[in-house]
Amino acid sequence: MRVLIKSGTIVDPSERLELKGDLLIEDGIVREIAPEISVPEAQILDARGCIVAPGFIDLHVHLREPGRED
Structure with a gap:
């Protein structure tokens, strides 16, 4: 299954990455960021x-x- 996340602000501190773009996930694995x-x-x-x-x-x-909500 392919999921394409479009036009988001992609942030990954471990890679020092912050960009506005798309992210492709195939079978639960990030395949591309562009x-x-x-x-x-x-x-x-x-x-x-x-x-x-x-x-x-x-x-x-x-x-x-x-059950406690306070």
């Missing part, structure tokens, strides 16, 4: 105005007992 990618038969996700990154951690998470 300013513009055109691929037939890919699911396209519009990432305009979004940040695309390998992962984020919520540093403000509150771990509580199930």
Whole structure:
């Protein structure tokens, strides 16, 4: 399966990468990062105005007992 993430701000601190462009994922593996990618038969996700990154951690998470909401 091919997924093409289009027009996002791609950030990867480990590679010192920050660019506006496209990211192609094939079978769960990042295959290409470029300013513009055109691929037939890919699911396209519009990432305009979004940040695309390998992962984020919520540093403000509150771990509580199930059901407690305060």
